[in-house]
Amino acid sequence: MPTNSKYSSYSDNDLxxxxxxxxxxxFIGVLYERYxxxxxxxxxxxxxxxxxxxxxxxQIFTDxxxxxxxHKVQYFKSWLYVYSKNFCLMxxxxxxxxxxxELELKENVHLIMDFSNPEHLHEKEKQIVIMEEAIGLLxxxxxxxxxxxxxxxxxxxxxxxITGYSNNEVKSHIQNGKRNLKLKMEALINExxxx
Numbered sequence: 793m794p795t796n797s798k799y800s801s802y803s804d805n806d807l808x809x810x811x812x813x814x815x816x817x818x819f820i821g822v823l824y825e826r827y828x829x830x831x832x833x834x835x836x837x838x839x840x841x842x843x844x845x846x847x848x849x850x851q852i853f854t855d856x857x858x859x860x861x862x863h864k865v866q867y868f869k870s871w872l873y874v875y876s877k878n879f880c881l882m883x884x885x886x887x888x889x890x891x892x893x894e895l896e897l898k899e900n901v902h903l904i905m906d907f908s909n910p911e912h913l914h915e916k917e918k919q920i921v922i923m924e925e926a927i928g929l930l931x932x933x934x935x936x937x938x939x940x941x942x943x944x945x946x947x948x949x950x951x952x953x954i955t956g957y958s959n960n961e962v963k964s965h966i967q968n969g970k971r972n973l974k975l976k977m978e979a980l981i982n983e984x985x986x987x
Contacts, residue, residue, distance in 0.1 A: 804868035808860055817857060824853050827869065831876045838880035852879050893947060919977075926976035933957070934969030941966050 799807065799822050811819035831852055835845035856875070865871045927935055936955060940946040946954065951962045 805866070808865060808868060811857075812861065820853060820857055820860075823868070823872075827872055828853070831872065834873065834876050835880055838877070838884060848880065848883065852876050855879070922977055922980045923973070926973050926980055929976045930969055930972055933961070933965045934972060937962055937965035938969040938973060 799819075802810070802822070804823060804826070807819045807822050810816070828849055831849050832845055835848040835852075836842055839845050839848060852875070856872075859875070863871075927938060930938065933955075937951055937957070940951045940954060941948075948959060948962050951957070952959060955962070957965065
Protein backbone atom coordinates (compact mmCIF):
# COMPACT_ATOMS: atom_id res chain seq x y z
CA MET A 793 0.00 0.00 0.00
CA PRO A 794 1.49 3.35 -0.97
CA THR A 795 2.45 5.74 1.77
CA ASN A 796 3.27 9.39 1.43
CA SER A 797 6.97 8.94 2.18
CA LYS A 798 7.39 6.13 -0.36
CA TYR A 799 5.57 8.08 -3.05
CA SER A 800 6.54 11.62 -2.08
CA SER A 801 8.80 11.86 -5.13
CA TYR A 802 5.91 10.92 -7.44
CA SER A 803 4.25 13.76 -9.32
CA ASP A 804 0.46 14.11 -9.17
CA ASN A 805 0.25 12.71 -12.70
CA ASP A 806 2.41 9.70 -11.75
CA LEU A 807 0.00 8.95 -8.92
CA UNK A 808 -3.03 9.32 -11.21
CA UNK A 809 -1.46 7.02 -13.80
CA UNK A 810 -0.60 4.43 -11.13
CA UNK A 811 -4.19 4.61 -9.87
CA UNK A 812 -5.57 4.20 -13.42
CA UNK A 813 -3.23 1.26 -14.14
CA UNK A 814 -3.72 -0.59 -10.84
CA UNK A 815 -7.15 0.56 -9.67
CA UNK A 816 -5.56 0.91 -6.22
CA UNK A 817 -7.42 3.67 -4.35
CA UNK A 818 -4.41 4.20 -2.09
CA PHE A 819 -2.81 6.36 -4.79
CA ILE A 820 -5.79 8.70 -4.47
CA GLY A 821 -5.13 8.57 -0.72
CA VAL A 822 -1.71 10.12 -1.37
CA LEU A 823 -3.35 12.90 -3.40
CA TYR A 824 -5.81 13.34 -0.54
CA GLU A 825 -2.91 13.75 1.91
CA ARG A 826 -1.42 16.37 -0.39
CA TYR A 827 -4.52 18.38 -1.18
CA UNK A 828 -7.29 17.41 1.24
CA UNK A 829 -6.62 20.44 3.46
CA UNK A 830 -6.86 22.82 0.45
CA UNK A 831 -10.15 21.28 -0.66
CA UNK A 832 -11.43 21.52 2.92
CA UNK A 833 -10.57 25.24 3.01
CA UNK A 834 -12.45 25.76 -0.25
CA UNK A 835 -15.50 23.83 0.97
CA UNK A 836 -15.61 25.79 4.23
CA UNK A 837 -15.51 29.02 2.20
CA UNK A 838 -18.59 27.95 0.23
CA UNK A 839 -20.60 25.95 2.76
CA UNK A 840 -19.74 28.05 5.85
CA UNK A 841 -19.85 24.93 8.04
CA UNK A 842 -16.81 22.83 8.96
CA UNK A 843 -18.65 19.53 9.51
CA UNK A 844 -20.53 19.82 6.21
CA UNK A 845 -17.28 20.83 4.50
CA UNK A 846 -15.48 17.72 5.84
CA UNK A 847 -18.30 15.49 4.52
CA UNK A 848 -18.04 17.29 1.19
CA UNK A 849 -14.27 16.64 0.95
CA UNK A 850 -14.87 12.90 1.38
CA GLN A 851 -17.61 13.05 -1.26
CA ILE A 852 -15.32 14.94 -3.65
CA PHE A 853 -12.44 12.46 -3.34
CA THR A 854 -14.86 9.52 -3.66
CA ASP A 855 -16.36 10.91 -6.88
CA UNK A 856 -12.89 11.85 -8.06
CA UNK A 857 -12.02 8.16 -8.40
CA UNK A 858 -14.79 7.71 -10.97
CA UNK A 859 -14.17 11.00 -12.76
CA UNK A 860 -10.41 10.57 -13.15
CA UNK A 861 -11.21 7.54 -15.31
CA UNK A 862 -13.32 9.75 -17.60
CA HIS A 863 -11.14 12.88 -17.87
CA LYS A 864 -7.58 13.36 -19.03
CA VAL A 865 -6.11 15.60 -16.34
CA GLN A 866 -2.87 17.45 -17.02
CA TYR A 867 -2.58 19.86 -14.12
CA PHE A 868 -4.20 18.03 -11.22
CA LYS A 869 -3.99 20.77 -8.59
CA SER A 870 -5.79 23.40 -10.69
CA TRP A 871 -8.23 20.77 -12.04
CA LEU A 872 -9.01 19.67 -8.47
CA TYR A 873 -9.67 23.29 -7.48
CA VAL A 874 -12.23 23.79 -10.28
CA TYR A 875 -13.71 20.31 -9.70
CA SER A 876 -14.17 21.00 -5.96
CA LYS A 877 -15.55 24.48 -6.55
CA ASN A 878 -18.14 23.11 -9.01
CA PHE A 879 -19.03 20.40 -6.50
CA CYS A 880 -19.72 23.05 -3.83
CA LEU A 881 -21.72 25.23 -6.24
CA MET A 882 -23.86 22.24 -7.28
CA UNK A 883 -24.56 21.50 -3.60
CA UNK A 884 -25.53 25.14 -2.97
CA UNK A 885 -27.81 25.13 -6.03
CA UNK A 886 -29.43 21.91 -4.80
CA UNK A 887 -30.06 23.51 -1.40
CA UNK A 888 -31.47 26.62 -3.06
CA UNK A 889 -33.91 24.47 -5.06
CA UNK A 890 -34.95 22.64 -1.88
CA UNK A 891 -35.44 25.93 -0.04
CA UNK A 892 -37.47 27.36 -2.93
CA UNK A 893 -39.66 24.24 -2.93
CA GLU A 894 -40.13 24.56 0.83
CA LEU A 895 -41.14 28.21 0.48
CA GLU A 896 -43.56 27.35 -2.34
CA LEU A 897 -45.09 24.66 -0.14
CA LYS A 898 -45.44 27.12 2.73
CA GLU A 899 -47.32 29.47 0.38
CA ASN A 900 -49.97 26.78 0.16
CA VAL A 901 -50.71 27.25 3.86
CA HIS A 902 -51.99 30.74 3.04
CA LEU A 903 -54.64 29.26 0.77
CA ILE A 904 -56.22 27.88 3.93
CA MET A 905 -55.03 30.48 6.42
CA ASP A 906 -56.31 33.44 4.40
CA PHE A 907 -59.83 32.24 5.14
CA SER A 908 -59.38 30.56 8.50
CA ASN A 909 -60.06 31.73 11.98
CA PRO A 910 -57.01 30.44 13.90
CA GLU A 911 -58.96 30.43 17.16
CA HIS A 912 -61.38 27.75 16.01
CA LEU A 913 -60.22 24.32 14.91
CA HIS A 914 -63.70 23.63 13.57
CA GLU A 915 -63.35 26.70 11.35
CA LYS A 916 -60.03 25.40 9.96
CA GLU A 917 -61.52 22.00 9.22
CA LYS A 918 -64.35 23.69 7.36
CA GLN A 919 -61.81 25.63 5.26
CA ILE A 920 -59.99 22.39 4.36
CA VAL A 921 -63.29 20.87 3.19
CA ILE A 922 -63.95 24.01 1.14
CA MET A 923 -60.43 23.84 -0.32
CA GLU A 924 -60.96 20.20 -1.35
CA GLU A 925 -64.28 21.13 -2.93
CA ALA A 926 -62.65 24.09 -4.74
CA ILE A 927 -59.85 21.84 -6.09
CA GLY A 928 -62.57 19.63 -7.56
CA LEU A 929 -63.89 22.66 -9.49
CA LEU A 930 -60.58 23.38 -11.26
CA UNK A 931 -60.00 22.25 -14.82
CA UNK A 932 -58.35 18.84 -15.11
CA UNK A 933 -54.80 20.13 -15.83
CA UNK A 934 -54.80 22.62 -12.95
CA UNK A 935 -56.41 20.11 -10.57
CA UNK A 936 -53.79 17.47 -11.45
CA UNK A 937 -50.81 19.84 -11.05
CA UNK A 938 -52.12 21.45 -7.83
CA UNK A 939 -52.76 18.05 -6.21
CA UNK A 940 -49.35 16.67 -7.23
CA UNK A 941 -47.44 19.77 -6.17
CA UNK A 942 -49.18 20.75 -2.96
CA UNK A 943 -50.87 17.64 -1.66
CA UNK A 944 -48.35 15.03 -2.80
CA UNK A 945 -45.22 17.24 -2.51
CA UNK A 946 -44.01 16.40 -6.04
CA UNK A 947 -41.34 18.57 -7.65
CA UNK A 948 -41.83 20.28 -11.03
CA UNK A 949 -39.66 17.59 -12.69
CA UNK A 950 -41.68 14.79 -11.12
CA UNK A 951 -44.93 16.43 -12.28
CA UNK A 952 -43.51 16.74 -15.82
CA UNK A 953 -42.70 13.00 -15.77
CA ILE A 954 -46.10 11.99 -14.37
CA THR A 955 -48.26 14.24 -16.58
CA GLY A 956 -46.20 14.66 -19.74
CA TYR A 957 -46.76 18.44 -19.59
CA SER A 958 -43.84 20.75 -20.42
CA ASN A 959 -42.06 22.72 -17.68
CA ASN A 960 -43.86 25.92 -18.75
CA GLU A 961 -47.24 24.16 -18.79
CA VAL A 962 -46.69 22.81 -15.27
CA LYS A 963 -45.68 26.27 -14.00
CA SER A 964 -48.67 27.85 -15.71
CA HIS A 965 -51.15 25.23 -14.42
CA ILE A 966 -49.86 25.64 -10.85
CA GLN A 967 -49.91 29.47 -10.95
CA ASN A 968 -53.32 29.67 -12.62
CA GLY A 969 -54.62 26.82 -10.47
CA LYS A 970 -53.52 28.61 -7.31
CA ARG A 971 -55.23 31.84 -8.39
CA ASN A 972 -58.42 30.03 -9.48
CA LEU A 973 -58.43 27.97 -6.30
CA LYS A 974 -58.43 31.13 -4.20
CA LEU A 975 -61.30 32.61 -6.25
CA LYS A 976 -63.35 29.40 -6.06
CA MET A 977 -62.75 29.14 -2.31
CA GLU A 978 -63.89 32.73 -1.82
CA ALA A 979 -67.01 32.03 -3.90
CA LEU A 980 -67.79 28.88 -1.90
CA ILE A 981 -67.31 30.74 1.39
CA ASN A 982 -69.65 33.52 0.21
CA GLU A 983 -72.30 30.88 -0.60
CA UNK A 984 -72.11 29.50 2.96
CA UNK A 985 -75.17 30.34 5.03
CA UNK A 986 -74.39 32.80 7.83
CA UNK A 987 -74.01 31.28 11.25
